Amino acid sequence: MRYSYYPGCSLDATGKQYGESIHAVAKALGVELVELDDWNCCGATAYMNVNEVLSFCLSARNLALVGKAGNGKELVTACNACYTNLRKTEVYLNQFPEIREKVGQALAEANMKYEGGVVTKHFLQVLVEDVGLERIKANVKRPLTGLRVAPYYGCQIVRPYGIQDDPDNPMMMDRFLEALGATPTQYAMKVMCCGGSLMGTREEVALRLCRNLLLCAQEAKADCIAVACPLCQMNLDAYQVAINRNYGTNFSLPIVYFTQLAGLAFGLKSDELGMQRCIVPATQIAARYA
Amino acid sequence: MRGVQETVLYEEAMDLKFLDEVYGIPGGDKIKDCIQCGTCSGSCPVSWAMEESPRKIFAMIRAGMRDQVLDSLTIWTCASCYQCAERCPQEIKITDIMYMLKRMAIREDRRRSRKARALSECFVNVVNRYGRNRETELMARFALMTDPLGSVALAPVGMSLFSRGRLPLGGSKVRDIEGLRKIVAKAQELGGE
Known part of the structure; x- marks a missing residue:
């Protein structure tokens, strides 16, 4: 299995342990991720506030690079925002000729052309749908027995441009966690927004959203929350101290990527998976299954 | 607690060019189909932190209340989570229209x-x-x-x-x-x- 891989900007920085665990897990499963040569930022939500056409151009340049690289037409990313921007761009280019025309003209300035047809997948989809849960199970060396995990999908991957799953009660990550031997907890907020970039512009709103999420997961007796997006991870992890201070709470819930849990179950080393990079300590979870 | 506000906006006070601006983005004309059902407001995870709910903002757009919409805290509370767009029975691209309102407000250097x-x-x-x-x-x-x-x-x-x-x-x-x-x-x- 070979895919073009779009890491996105966060996986070099705040989401470093996501990138590390993705590579470790892919290697263990024999999935080849070829980094898209010379990829650029997807524009996140910031560019949509500035110029819509420009935002589409950024993703279209990345999509154009996929065809050039000759690794097939499937592009894998693991950040919910990158995923949504890439998928949304594909939909808009198909649906609106005036957008296609403008984007085409802009790409031509750099002698680039996007012919269409790239399929962007989330890494979670690759593991569940392409690799398949049977093969995941076959790779489990240390089942995560007894680990209660709150699966947190975040917002954008289950929305209009997202994965084929129930938008209100997606089960893809739940089934994945089960395959690892963990117990996914039932809780009401698995697709509730974490606030995203509001943490920068309206902090009090984002803090409360994250507080509610943590509370809901804690009430479900989760040992940790599993995430699939670097912004969700940062908001819930790096701001947990601020949440406790603001609301007089006492949360100490590790926020781990689904790929880190997979790596542990596959018998990989804790530091290969960047477990030490979590701010709310996650190393005890690693130690439990080492 | 805020009291009930009664505002009557007569047609001559409406800025209908505003509606044309919204029609100008891809899929923007779908706003004509809004039935004011309130699914967007009920689904929004941050409507509690807004001044006007998303449903009300859409009514205000159609009433041409340009200044009030572009000065509203609502557009800066939207986290772009797409929950409203996912659920809108009329398939209005609500999140994208919110983005457009943000762009207009930024371009006009509105305080908020x-x-x-x-x-x-x-x-x-x-x-x-x-x-x-x-x-x-x-x-x-x-x-x-x-x-x-x-x-x-x-x-x-x-x-x-x-x-x-x-x-x-x-x-x-x-x-x-x-x-x-x-x-x-x-x-x-x-x-x-």
Whole structure:
């Protein structure tokens, strides 16, 4: 299995342990991720506030690079925002000729052309749908027995441009966690927004959203929350101290990527998976299954 | 508690050009199909922090209340989570229309747009320079631009990320940055609205 891989900007920085665990897990499963040569930022939500056409151009340049690289037409990313921007761009280019025309003209300035047809997948989809849960199970060396995990999908991957799953009660990550031997907890907020970039512009709103999420997961007796997006991870992890201070709470819930849990179950080393990079300590979870 | 407000807006006070502006974005004309059912407001995770709910904003757009809409805190409370767009029975691209309102408010330098504008500008500056978002530089620029003293409060978050190797100094860059800049320049020229 070979895919073009779009890491996105966060996986070099705040989401470093996501990138590390993705590579470790892919290697263990024999999935080849070829980094898209010379990829650029997807524009996140910031560019949509500035110029819509420009935002589409950024993703279209990345999509154009996929065809050039000759690794097939499937592009894998693991950040919910990158995923949504890439998928949304594909939909808009198909649906609106005036957008296609403008984007085409802009790409031509750099002698680039996007012919269409790239399929962007989330890494979670690759593991569940392409690799398949049977093969995941076959790779489990240390089942995560007894680990209660709150699966947190975040917002954008289950929305209009997202994965084929129930938008209100997606089960893809739940089934994945089960395959690892963990117990996914039932809780009401698995697709509730974490606030995203509001943490920068309206902090009090984002803090409360994250507080509610943590509370809901804690009430479900989760040992940790599993995430699939670097912004969700940062908001819930790096701001947990601020949440406790603001609301007089006492949360100490590790926020781990689904790929880190997979790596542990596959018998990989804790530091290969960047477990030490979590701010709310996650190393005890690693130690439990080492 | 706020009392019931009664506002009657007569037709001659309406700025109907506003509606034309909304029609101008791809899929924007679907706003005609809004049945004011309130599914958007009921689904929105942050409607409690808004002044006007999304449903009300859409009624205000159609009533041509341009200034009130563009000055509303509502558009800056939207986190772009797409829950409203996912559930809208009329398939209105609510999130994208919110984005459009944000762009209009930023362009017109509306007071409440300034913080989000600062974040977007810092982001665009970093990406124009490297083709990628260097998060460390983005966070530093944004803190300095909006709240140089208050950024001390952010320091623990920054330090906790930094000490775990999650805020690197430097970072990677797009090789064909010149090509990317040409695309950006052309897109801005064509972007319009």
